[in-house]
Amino acid sequence: MLQKTLSLNLPGSHDDHGASNTVLGFWLYLMTDCIIFASLFAVFAVTGNQFAGGPSGKDVFELPGVMMETAILLLSSITFGFGMLAAHKGKSTALLAWLGVTFVLGAVFIALEIHELSLLIAQGYGPERSAFLSAFFTLVGTQGLHVTVGLIWMTILAVQVIGNKKVTQRDLTRLTCLSLFWHFLDIVWICVFTFVYLTSVV
Amino acid sequence: MTRPWSRFRPFHPAWRCRPEITLIGALIILARVLFQVAQVVVSVMKRNSPEYKDVTGDPWNGRTLEWAMSSPPPIYNFAVLPVVHDLDAFAHVKQRGRTRHAIEDYRDIHMPRNTSAGLIIGSFTLAIGFALVWHIWWLVIAGLLGVVVTLIMRSYDDDIDYTISAETVAGMDGTPTPAREFDLQEAL
Amino acid sequence: MAHVHSIDTGASHGSVGSYVIDFIFSVVLTVAAFGVVTQQLMGPTESIIAIAVLAFIQILVHLVFFLHMNTSLLQRWNVVAFGFTSMVAVIVIEGTLWVLNSVGPTT
Numbered sequence: 001m002l003q004k005t006l007s008l009n010l011p012g013s014h015d016d017h018g019a020s021n022t023v024l025g026f027w028l029y030l031m032t033d034c035i036i037f038a039s040l041f042a043v044f045a046v047t048g049n050q051f052a053g054g055p056s057g058k059d060v061f062e063l064p065g066v067m068m069e070t071a072i073l074l075l076s077s078i079t080f081g082f083g084m085l086a087a088h089k090g091k092s093t094a095l096l097a098w099l100g101v102t103f104v105l106g107a108v109f110i111a112l113e114i115h116e117l118s119l120l121i122a123q124g125y126g127p128e129r130s131a132f133l134s135a136f137f138t139l140v141g142t143q144g145l146h147v148t149v150g151l152i153w154m155t156i157l158a159v160q161v162i163g164n165k166k167v168t169q170r171d172l173t174r175l176t177c178l179s180l181f182w183h184f185l186d187i188v189w190i191c192v193f194t195f196v197y198l199t200s201v202v
Numbered sequence: 203m204t205r206p207w208s209r210f211r212p213f214h215p216a217w218r219c220r221p222e223i224t225l226i227g228a229l230i231i232l233a234r235v236l237f238q239v240a241q242v243v244v245s246v247m248k249r250n251s252p253e254y255k256d257v258t259g260d261p262w263n264g265r266t267l268e269w270a271m272s273s274p275p276p277i278y279n280f281a282v283l284p285v286v287h288d289l290d291a292f293a294h295v296k297q298r299g300r301t302r303h304a305i306e307d308y309r310d311i312h313m314p315r316n317t318s319a320g321l322i323i324g325s326f327t328l329a330i331g332f333a334l335v336w337h338i339w340w341l342v343i344a345g346l347l348g349v350v351v352t353l354i355m356r357s358y359d360d361d362i363d364y365t366i367s368a369e370t371v372a373g374m375d376g377t378p379t380p381a382r383e384f385d386l387q388e389a390l
Numbered sequence: 391m392a393h394v395h396s397i398d399t400g401a402s403h404g405s406v407g408s409y410v411i412d413f414i415f416s417v418v419l420t421v422a423a424f425g426v427v428t429q430q431l432m433g434p435t436e437s438i439i440a441i442a443v444l445a446f447i448q449i450l451v452h453l454v455f456f457l458h459m460n461t462s463l464l465q466r467w468n469v470v471a472f473g474f475t476s477m478v479a480v481i482v483i484e485g486t487l488w489v490l491n492s493v494g495p496t497t
Contacts, residue, residue: 020464027468031475038479042486068426074416075455081409156354174357183456188450190420194445198427201435 026177030184033146040142044135044196046143056199060125062116066197069112070189073147076105077186086177087167095167097112097176102182106151113144117119136196143192146185154177265293278311278366308375309366315363319356321345323349404458412455419448 048057083098117137120126127137157178161171248254259272268282270292284291326348333341366374423444425436453459459469 019405026469026473028471031471033483034475035478038482039486042483045483045487046490062430063424066484068422071417074413074420076412077452078409081404081456082406085406085409129440148398152350156357160357180457183452186456190445190448190452194423194441198423199438201427202434202441 010066016093018129022173022179023176026179027180031179033184036154037142037191039138040135041195044139047135048196049198050131051183052132054130054133055125056132057136057197060120060123061173061197063117063197063201065112066193067148069109072105072109072112072192073186073189076109077183079105080179080182084175085170089173090167092161092165092167096161098160099154103151103158106147106154110144110147110151110160111142117141117144139196140192143188146181146188150178150181151180225291263296265290267292270295276374278313279372282307282309305372308372310368311366311371313364313366315361317353317356317359317362319359322352326352404455408455412451413453415451416448419444419451476490 079098080102083095083102085092086092086098117140118131125133127134155173157171160174161167164171167175245254259274259275262269267286270284271279282389284295326345330342330349332347333339333345411451423441426432426440431437431439453472459472460466461469
Protein backbone atom coordinates (compact mmCIF):
# COMPACT_ATOMS: atom_id res chain seq x y z
CA MET A 1 0.00 0.00 0.00
CA LEU A 2 2.30 2.70 -1.23
CA GLN A 3 1.25 6.23 -1.71
CA LYS A 4 2.41 7.86 -4.88
CA THR A 5 5.52 9.79 -4.15
CA LEU A 6 7.50 12.22 -6.19
CA SER A 7 10.93 11.73 -7.58
CA LEU A 8 13.48 13.98 -6.10
CA ASN A 9 15.93 16.49 -7.33
CA LEU A 10 16.74 18.16 -4.09
CA PRO A 11 19.24 21.00 -4.25
CA GLY A 12 19.86 20.53 -0.55
CA SER A 13 18.28 23.59 0.94
CA HIS A 14 15.27 23.42 3.15
CA ASP A 15 15.36 24.57 6.71
CA ASP A 16 18.96 25.62 7.00
CA HIS A 17 17.87 29.21 6.96
CA GLY A 18 15.45 29.19 9.86
CA ALA A 19 16.96 32.32 11.29
CA SER A 20 16.75 34.34 8.12
CA ASN A 21 13.19 33.17 7.67
CA THR A 22 12.40 34.65 11.07
CA VAL A 23 14.01 37.95 10.15
CA LEU A 24 12.19 38.06 6.81
CA GLY A 25 8.95 37.28 8.60
CA PHE A 26 9.56 40.10 11.01
CA TRP A 27 10.39 42.43 8.14
CA LEU A 28 7.04 41.57 6.55
CA TYR A 29 5.28 42.39 9.82
CA LEU A 30 7.19 45.68 9.90
CA MET A 31 5.86 46.46 6.44
CA THR A 32 2.31 46.05 7.69
CA ASP A 33 3.19 48.35 10.57
CA CYS A 34 4.37 50.80 7.93
CA ILE A 35 0.93 50.70 6.36
CA ILE A 36 -0.67 51.43 9.72
CA PHE A 37 1.49 54.52 10.01
CA ALA A 38 0.68 55.44 6.42
CA SER A 39 -3.03 55.48 7.24
CA LEU A 40 -2.39 57.56 10.37
CA PHE A 41 -0.41 60.01 8.24
CA ALA A 42 -3.26 60.08 5.75
CA VAL A 43 -5.68 60.98 8.53
CA PHE A 44 -3.38 63.72 9.71
CA ALA A 45 -3.00 65.00 6.17
CA VAL A 46 -6.72 65.50 5.71
CA THR A 47 -7.59 66.75 9.20
CA GLY A 48 -4.43 68.73 9.82
CA ASN A 49 -6.07 72.01 9.03
CA GLN A 50 -9.23 71.56 11.06
CA PHE A 51 -8.63 73.42 14.26
CA ALA A 52 -12.22 73.91 15.46
CA GLY A 53 -11.27 77.24 16.93
CA GLY A 54 -8.51 75.60 18.89
CA PRO A 55 -4.77 75.96 18.48
CA SER A 56 -2.90 75.20 15.29
CA GLY A 57 0.49 73.57 15.05
CA LYS A 58 2.23 76.88 15.01
CA ASP A 59 0.67 77.78 18.34
CA VAL A 60 1.67 74.73 20.30
CA PHE A 61 4.71 73.07 18.73
CA GLU A 62 8.05 73.88 20.27
CA LEU A 63 10.76 73.07 17.78
CA PRO A 64 13.72 72.93 20.18
CA GLY A 65 12.08 70.02 22.00
CA VAL A 66 11.42 68.27 18.70
CA MET A 67 15.01 68.79 17.64
CA MET A 68 16.15 67.26 20.92
CA GLU A 69 13.89 64.23 20.45
CA THR A 70 15.15 63.76 16.90
CA ALA A 71 18.77 63.92 17.97
CA ILE A 72 18.16 61.44 20.78
CA LEU A 73 16.40 58.93 18.57
CA LEU A 74 19.05 59.20 15.87
CA LEU A 75 21.78 58.68 18.44
CA SER A 76 19.95 55.67 19.86
CA SER A 77 19.83 54.15 16.38
CA ILE A 78 23.56 54.36 16.01
CA THR A 79 24.26 53.03 19.52
CA PHE A 80 21.98 50.09 18.78
CA GLY A 81 23.93 49.54 15.57
CA PHE A 82 27.18 49.40 17.53
CA GLY A 83 25.52 46.95 19.89
CA MET A 84 24.61 44.73 16.96
CA LEU A 85 28.19 44.78 15.72
CA ALA A 86 29.32 43.63 19.15
CA ALA A 87 26.66 40.93 19.18
CA HIS A 88 27.80 39.52 15.85
CA LYS A 89 31.28 39.24 17.27
CA GLY A 90 29.88 37.47 20.32
CA LYS A 91 30.97 40.15 22.77
CA SER A 92 28.10 40.08 25.20
CA THR A 93 29.46 42.70 27.62
CA ALA A 94 29.90 45.29 24.89
CA LEU A 95 26.47 44.42 23.58
CA LEU A 96 24.87 44.93 26.98
CA ALA A 97 26.66 48.23 27.40
CA TRP A 98 25.40 49.54 24.07
CA LEU A 99 21.92 48.22 24.78
CA GLY A 100 21.99 50.08 28.08
CA VAL A 101 22.90 53.33 26.36
CA THR A 102 20.19 52.79 23.75
CA PHE A 103 17.66 52.09 26.45
CA VAL A 104 18.51 55.27 28.33
CA LEU A 105 18.25 57.33 25.15
CA GLY A 106 14.95 55.71 24.27
CA ALA A 107 13.60 56.30 27.75
CA VAL A 108 14.59 59.98 27.59
CA PHE A 109 12.81 60.25 24.24
CA ILE A 110 9.65 58.82 25.73
CA ALA A 111 9.91 61.07 28.76
CA LEU A 112 10.22 64.14 26.53
CA GLU A 113 7.28 63.04 24.44
CA ILE A 114 5.09 62.32 27.47
CA HIS A 115 6.05 65.70 28.87
CA GLU A 116 5.07 67.44 25.65
CA LEU A 117 1.76 65.61 25.30
CA SER A 118 0.76 66.03 28.93
CA LEU A 119 1.57 69.72 28.75
CA LEU A 120 -0.83 70.03 25.84
CA ILE A 121 -3.52 68.13 27.70
CA ALA A 122 -3.04 70.29 30.78
CA GLN A 123 -3.60 73.38 28.69
CA GLY A 124 -6.87 71.94 27.46
CA TYR A 125 -5.48 71.03 24.05
CA GLY A 126 -5.98 67.29 24.38
CA PRO A 127 -6.98 64.89 21.60
CA GLU A 128 -10.65 65.71 22.02
CA ARG A 129 -10.19 69.42 21.33
CA SER A 130 -10.11 69.35 17.54
CA ALA A 131 -9.62 67.02 14.56
CA PHE A 132 -6.08 68.29 14.09
CA LEU A 133 -5.20 67.51 17.70
CA SER A 134 -6.90 64.08 17.57
CA ALA A 135 -4.86 63.13 14.53
CA PHE A 136 -1.71 64.54 16.08
CA PHE A 137 -2.12 62.69 19.37
CA THR A 138 -2.95 59.42 17.60
CA LEU A 139 0.02 59.61 15.26
CA VAL A 140 2.60 60.73 17.76
CA GLY A 141 1.10 58.53 20.47
CA THR A 142 1.28 55.43 18.28
CA GLN A 143 4.92 56.16 17.49
CA GLY A 144 5.60 56.60 21.19
CA LEU A 145 3.82 53.35 22.02
CA HIS A 146 5.97 51.54 19.48
CA VAL A 147 9.11 52.97 21.06
CA THR A 148 7.88 51.91 24.50
CA VAL A 149 7.26 48.37 23.29
CA GLY A 150 10.75 48.40 21.82
CA LEU A 151 12.16 49.42 25.19
CA ILE A 152 10.34 46.59 26.99
CA TRP A 153 11.57 44.16 24.35
CA MET A 154 15.10 45.46 24.73
CA THR A 155 14.96 44.90 28.48
CA ILE A 156 13.76 41.32 28.16
CA LEU A 157 16.43 40.56 25.55
CA ALA A 158 19.12 42.05 27.76
CA VAL A 159 17.91 39.90 30.65
CA GLN A 160 18.06 36.82 28.42
CA VAL A 161 21.57 37.62 27.23
CA ILE A 162 22.68 38.07 30.82
CA GLY A 163 21.03 34.80 31.73
CA ASN A 164 22.73 32.89 28.93
CA LYS A 165 26.04 34.63 29.65
CA LYS A 166 26.70 34.73 25.93
CA VAL A 167 24.97 35.65 22.72
CA THR A 168 23.18 32.57 21.44
CA GLN A 169 21.97 32.18 17.89
CA ARG A 170 18.42 32.65 19.08
CA ASP A 171 19.29 35.85 20.93
CA LEU A 172 21.05 37.10 17.83
CA THR A 173 18.00 36.51 15.67
CA ARG A 174 15.86 38.35 18.17
CA LEU A 175 18.33 41.20 18.40
CA THR A 176 18.29 41.47 14.63
CA CYS A 177 14.52 41.71 14.65
CA LEU A 178 14.67 44.36 17.35
CA SER A 179 17.26 46.29 15.38
CA LEU A 180 14.99 46.28 12.34
CA PHE A 181 12.19 47.52 14.58
CA TRP A 182 14.27 50.25 16.13
CA HIS A 183 15.62 51.62 12.85
CA PHE A 184 12.15 51.48 11.39
CA LEU A 185 10.87 53.62 14.26
CA ASP A 186 13.57 56.16 13.52
CA ILE A 187 12.39 56.28 9.92
CA VAL A 188 8.82 56.85 11.06
CA TRP A 189 10.02 59.63 13.32
CA ILE A 190 11.72 61.31 10.36
CA CYS A 191 8.34 61.41 8.64
CA VAL A 192 6.67 62.61 11.82
CA PHE A 193 8.95 65.51 12.48
CA THR A 194 8.99 66.52 8.83
CA PHE A 195 5.33 66.27 7.95
CA VAL A 196 3.78 67.03 11.32
CA TYR A 197 6.02 69.44 13.13
CA LEU A 198 7.94 71.21 10.38
CA THR A 199 5.08 71.61 7.94
CA SER A 200 2.87 73.07 10.65
CA VAL A 201 5.43 75.70 11.48
CA VAL A 202 6.28 76.69 7.91
CA MET B 203 -39.75 43.59 -8.03
CA THR B 204 -42.21 44.79 -5.50
CA ARG B 205 -45.64 43.43 -4.87
CA PRO B 206 -47.65 45.96 -6.91
CA TRP B 207 -45.54 44.92 -9.91
CA SER B 208 -47.48 41.70 -10.35
CA ARG B 209 -50.67 43.66 -10.86
CA PHE B 210 -49.27 46.02 -13.45
CA ARG B 211 -46.95 43.68 -15.32
CA PRO B 212 -49.23 42.67 -18.23
CA PHE B 213 -49.50 46.32 -19.10
CA HIS B 214 -45.82 47.36 -18.84
CA PRO B 215 -43.71 46.46 -21.89
CA ALA B 216 -40.38 47.06 -20.12
CA TRP B 217 -40.74 44.08 -17.83
CA ARG B 218 -41.54 41.59 -20.56
CA CYS B 219 -38.77 39.01 -20.58
CA ARG B 220 -36.86 39.47 -17.38
CA PRO B 221 -38.99 37.46 -14.97
CA GLU B 222 -38.88 34.47 -17.28
CA ILE B 223 -35.11 34.62 -17.49
CA THR B 224 -34.90 34.93 -13.74
CA LEU B 225 -37.14 31.91 -13.37
CA ILE B 226 -34.84 29.82 -15.53
CA GLY B 227 -31.90 30.95 -13.41
CA ALA B 228 -33.70 30.00 -10.23
CA LEU B 229 -34.48 26.54 -11.64
CA ILE B 230 -30.81 26.04 -12.47
CA ILE B 231 -29.88 26.93 -8.92
CA LEU B 232 -32.49 24.51 -7.63
CA ALA B 233 -31.03 21.77 -9.79
CA ARG B 234 -27.59 22.56 -8.37
CA VAL B 235 -28.86 22.24 -4.82
CA LEU B 236 -30.57 18.93 -5.58
CA PHE B 237 -27.41 17.53 -7.18
CA GLN B 238 -25.35 18.60 -4.20
CA VAL B 239 -27.69 16.89 -1.76
CA ALA B 240 -27.73 13.81 -3.97
CA GLN B 241 -23.94 13.75 -4.00
CA VAL B 242 -23.74 13.74 -0.24
CA VAL B 243 -26.45 11.09 0.10
CA VAL B 244 -24.90 8.77 -2.49
CA SER B 245 -21.44 9.21 -1.00
CA VAL B 246 -22.65 8.30 2.46
CA MET B 247 -24.71 5.32 1.27
CA LYS B 248 -21.93 3.90 -0.86
CA ARG B 249 -19.06 4.65 1.46
CA ASN B 250 -18.08 1.03 1.89
CA SER B 251 -18.13 -0.04 -1.73
CA PRO B 252 -14.68 -0.82 -3.16
CA GLU B 253 -14.57 1.73 -5.95
CA TYR B 254 -15.16 4.52 -3.44
CA LYS B 255 -12.28 3.61 -1.21
CA ASP B 256 -9.11 5.40 -2.11
CA VAL B 257 -5.92 5.15 -0.13
CA THR B 258 -3.54 6.87 -2.46
CA GLY B 259 -4.91 10.37 -1.96
CA ASP B 260 -5.15 10.66 -5.74
CA PRO B 261 -8.57 9.27 -6.78
CA TRP B 262 -8.95 11.27 -9.96
CA ASN B 263 -5.45 11.03 -11.42
CA GLY B 264 -4.64 14.60 -10.50
CA ARG B 265 -2.21 16.75 -12.39
CA THR B 266 -0.98 19.11 -9.66
CA LEU B 267 1.07 18.66 -6.52
CA GLU B 268 -1.71 18.67 -3.95
CA TRP B 269 -2.68 15.21 -5.20
CA ALA B 270 0.75 13.88 -4.32
CA MET B 271 -0.28 13.75 -0.66
CA SER B 272 -2.34 11.17 1.10
CA SER B 273 -5.51 12.40 2.71
CA PRO B 274 -4.99 13.26 5.57
CA PRO B 275 -1.41 14.19 4.75
CA PRO B 276 1.46 13.17 6.98
CA ILE B 277 2.55 15.58 9.65
CA TYR B 278 5.54 16.77 7.63
CA ASN B 279 3.51 17.15 4.41
CA PHE B 280 6.07 16.25 1.72
CA ALA B 281 8.47 13.46 2.63
CA VAL B 282 10.90 14.89 0.13
CA LEU B 283 10.59 18.48 -0.97
CA PRO B 284 9.57 18.51 -4.62
CA VAL B 285 11.43 20.72 -7.03
CA VAL B 286 8.99 22.18 -9.50
CA HIS B 287 10.07 22.85 -13.05
CA ASP B 288 6.78 23.44 -14.80
CA LEU B 289 3.04 23.67 -14.38
CA ASP B 290 1.14 20.47 -13.66
CA ALA B 291 4.23 19.18 -11.88
CA PHE B 292 2.63 16.00 -10.59
CA ALA B 293 1.40 15.01 -14.01
CA HIS B 294 4.89 15.30 -15.45
CA VAL B 295 6.33 13.27 -12.63
CA LYS B 296 3.82 10.48 -13.18
CA GLN B 297 4.45 10.62 -16.91
CA ARG B 298 8.15 10.12 -16.43
CA GLY B 299 7.37 7.24 -14.13
CA ARG B 300 9.54 8.61 -11.34
CA THR B 301 7.17 8.33 -8.44
CA ARG B 302 9.27 6.56 -5.80
CA HIS B 303 11.99 8.11 -3.74
CA ALA B 304 15.48 6.74 -3.60
CA ILE B 305 16.63 6.11 -0.04
CA GLU B 306 19.32 8.76 -0.23
CA ASP B 307 16.78 11.43 -1.11
CA TYR B 308 15.32 11.62 2.37
CA ARG B 309 16.48 14.36 4.69
CA ASP B 310 15.86 15.20 8.32
CA ILE B 311 12.72 17.26 8.64
CA HIS B 312 12.61 20.14 11.10
CA MET B 313 9.17 20.46 12.68
CA PRO B 314 7.69 23.02 15.09
CA ARG B 315 5.94 21.89 18.24
CA ASN B 316 2.33 22.77 18.92
CA THR B 317 1.80 25.70 21.21
CA SER B 318 -1.14 27.46 22.77
CA ALA B 319 0.67 30.79 23.04
CA GLY B 320 -0.98 32.22 19.96
CA LEU B 321 -4.44 31.25 21.10
CA ILE B 322 -3.86 32.74 24.55
CA ILE B 323 -2.50 35.99 23.14
CA GLY B 324 -5.48 36.11 20.80
CA SER B 325 -7.89 35.72 23.69
CA PHE B 326 -6.24 38.52 25.61
CA THR B 327 -6.37 40.71 22.53
CA LEU B 328 -10.08 39.98 22.25
CA ALA B 329 -10.49 41.16 25.82
CA ILE B 330 -8.49 44.32 25.06
CA GLY B 331 -10.61 45.12 22.03
CA PHE B 332 -13.85 44.61 23.86
CA ALA B 333 -12.68 46.68 26.81
CA LEU B 334 -11.50 49.52 24.59
CA VAL B 335 -14.89 49.76 22.95
CA TRP B 336 -16.76 49.93 26.23
CA HIS B 337 -14.14 51.94 28.12
CA ILE B 338 -13.50 49.20 30.67
CA TRP B 339 -10.04 50.48 31.47
CA TRP B 340 -9.03 47.88 34.03
CA LEU B 341 -9.67 45.13 31.47
CA VAL B 342 -7.54 46.95 28.90
CA ILE B 343 -4.62 47.00 31.28
CA ALA B 344 -5.19 43.40 32.38
CA GLY B 345 -5.33 42.28 28.76
CA LEU B 346 -2.16 44.16 27.86
CA LEU B 347 -0.37 42.62 30.82
CA GLY B 348 -1.61 39.20 29.76
CA VAL B 349 -0.28 39.64 26.24
CA VAL B 350 3.11 40.87 27.42
CA VAL B 351 3.50 38.15 30.04
CA THR B 352 2.50 35.41 27.59
CA LEU B 353 4.98 36.71 25.03
CA ILE B 354 7.78 36.81 27.58
CA MET B 355 6.96 33.33 28.82
CA ARG B 356 6.95 32.05 25.27
CA SER B 357 10.32 33.63 24.61
CA TYR B 358 11.81 31.62 27.46
CA ASP B 359 10.48 28.37 26.02
CA ASP B 360 13.37 26.32 24.67
CA ASP B 361 11.44 23.26 23.54
CA ILE B 362 9.85 24.70 20.44
CA ASP B 363 10.84 22.31 17.74
CA TYR B 364 11.95 18.78 16.99
CA THR B 365 13.50 16.92 14.12
CA ILE B 366 12.20 13.84 12.36
CA SER B 367 15.22 11.87 11.21
CA ALA B 368 15.59 10.86 7.61
CA GLU B 369 15.25 7.18 8.50
CA THR B 370 11.94 7.79 10.24
CA VAL B 371 10.68 9.76 7.29
CA ALA B 372 11.71 6.99 4.91
CA GLY B 373 9.86 4.51 7.09
CA MET B 374 6.76 6.67 7.31
CA ASP B 375 6.66 7.46 3.63
CA GLY B 376 4.14 5.24 1.94
CA THR B 377 2.41 4.12 5.13
CA PRO B 378 -0.92 5.48 6.32
CA THR B 379 -0.76 8.58 8.48
CA PRO B 380 -1.19 7.90 12.20
CA ALA B 381 -4.67 8.79 13.32
CA ARG B 382 -3.47 11.21 15.90
CA GLU B 383 -0.58 13.49 15.12
CA PHE B 384 0.06 13.86 18.83
CA ASP B 385 1.18 10.24 18.98
CA LEU B 386 4.00 11.04 16.63
CA GLN B 387 4.93 14.30 18.32
CA GLU B 388 5.19 12.76 21.73
CA ALA B 389 7.20 9.85 20.44
CA LEU B 390 9.83 12.06 18.93
CA MET C 391 23.78 16.57 7.00
CA ALA C 392 26.59 18.86 7.88
CA HIS C 393 26.56 22.51 7.12
CA VAL C 394 28.66 25.32 8.42
CA HIS C 395 26.86 26.87 11.34
CA SER C 396 28.05 30.42 11.51
CA ILE C 397 26.22 33.09 13.40
CA ASP C 398 24.34 34.27 10.37
CA THR C 399 20.89 35.66 10.55
CA GLY C 400 20.36 36.10 6.85
CA ALA C 401 20.29 39.84 7.23
CA SER C 402 23.49 41.56 6.39
CA HIS C 403 25.16 43.69 9.00
CA GLY C 404 27.34 46.64 8.44
CA SER C 405 30.50 47.98 9.88
CA VAL C 406 31.30 50.84 12.17
CA GLY C 407 32.04 52.90 9.08
CA SER C 408 28.60 52.54 7.58
CA TYR C 409 26.89 53.49 10.82
CA VAL C 410 29.04 56.56 11.26
CA ILE C 411 28.45 57.66 7.65
CA ASP C 412 24.72 57.27 8.15
CA PHE C 413 24.85 59.24 11.38
CA ILE C 414 26.71 62.13 9.81
CA PHE C 415 24.41 62.18 6.79
CA SER C 416 21.33 62.11 8.98
CA VAL C 417 22.57 64.90 11.20
CA VAL C 418 23.31 67.07 8.19
CA LEU C 419 19.95 66.39 6.60
CA THR C 420 18.05 66.95 9.84
CA VAL C 421 19.83 70.19 10.62
CA ALA C 422 19.19 71.32 7.05
CA ALA C 423 15.48 70.58 7.38
CA PHE C 424 15.17 72.40 10.69
CA GLY C 425 17.25 75.22 9.31
CA VAL C 426 15.06 75.67 6.29
CA VAL C 427 12.05 76.08 8.49
CA THR C 428 13.37 78.10 11.38
CA GLN C 429 15.49 80.44 9.31
CA GLN C 430 12.70 80.81 6.77
CA LEU C 431 15.06 80.49 3.88
CA MET C 432 12.30 80.09 1.31
CA GLY C 433 8.61 80.67 0.90
CA PRO C 434 6.11 78.24 2.40
CA THR C 435 5.55 75.96 -0.61
CA GLU C 436 9.23 75.73 -1.44
CA SER C 437 10.00 75.02 2.20
CA ILE C 438 7.59 72.13 2.30
CA ILE C 439 9.01 70.67 -0.89
CA ALA C 440 12.53 71.10 0.42
CA ILE C 441 11.91 69.38 3.74
CA ALA C 442 9.99 66.60 2.00
CA VAL C 443 12.94 65.98 -0.28
CA LEU C 444 15.34 66.10 2.66
CA ALA C 445 13.17 63.60 4.57
CA PHE C 446 13.04 61.30 1.56
CA ILE C 447 16.81 61.37 1.21
CA GLN C 448 17.29 60.72 4.89
CA ILE C 449 14.92 57.76 4.77
CA LEU C 450 16.92 56.33 1.87
CA VAL C 451 20.14 56.82 3.79
CA HIS C 452 18.66 55.01 6.79
CA LEU C 453 17.44 52.16 4.63
CA VAL C 454 20.77 51.64 2.95
CA PHE C 455 23.13 52.17 5.85
CA PHE C 456 21.15 51.19 8.95
CA LEU C 457 18.91 48.54 7.50
CA HIS C 458 21.39 47.39 4.87
CA MET C 459 18.93 47.28 2.03
CA ASN C 460 20.62 46.69 -1.27
CA THR C 461 20.08 44.55 -4.32
CA SER C 462 22.17 41.61 -3.16
CA LEU C 463 20.55 38.19 -3.23
CA LEU C 464 20.22 38.12 0.55
CA GLN C 465 18.22 41.31 0.67
CA ARG C 466 16.17 40.84 -2.44
CA TRP C 467 12.91 39.79 -0.84
CA ASN C 468 13.23 42.54 1.75
CA VAL C 469 13.50 45.08 -1.04
CA VAL C 470 10.54 43.59 -2.87
CA ALA C 471 8.42 43.69 0.27
CA PHE C 472 9.46 47.26 0.94
CA GLY C 473 8.65 48.29 -2.62
CA PHE C 474 5.21 46.81 -2.36
CA THR C 475 4.58 48.48 0.97
CA SER C 476 5.67 51.87 -0.38
CA MET C 477 3.21 51.45 -3.21
CA VAL C 478 0.40 50.63 -0.80
CA ALA C 479 1.35 53.54 1.47
CA VAL C 480 1.35 55.97 -1.44
CA ILE C 481 -2.05 54.72 -2.57
CA VAL C 482 -3.43 55.04 0.94
CA ILE C 483 -2.16 58.56 1.52
CA GLU C 484 -2.69 59.94 -1.98
CA GLY C 485 -6.03 58.23 -2.29
CA THR C 486 -7.26 59.58 1.02
CA LEU C 487 -6.20 63.09 0.11
CA TRP C 488 -7.83 62.85 -3.28
CA VAL C 489 -11.07 61.40 -2.04
CA LEU C 490 -11.50 63.82 0.83
CA ASN C 491 -10.62 66.80 -1.30
CA SER C 492 -13.33 65.84 -3.77
CA VAL C 493 -15.95 65.94 -1.07
CA GLY C 494 -18.64 68.51 -1.74
CA PRO C 495 -21.96 69.30 -0.11
CA THR C 496 -23.74 66.38 -1.75
CA THR C 497 -20.99 63.92 -2.76
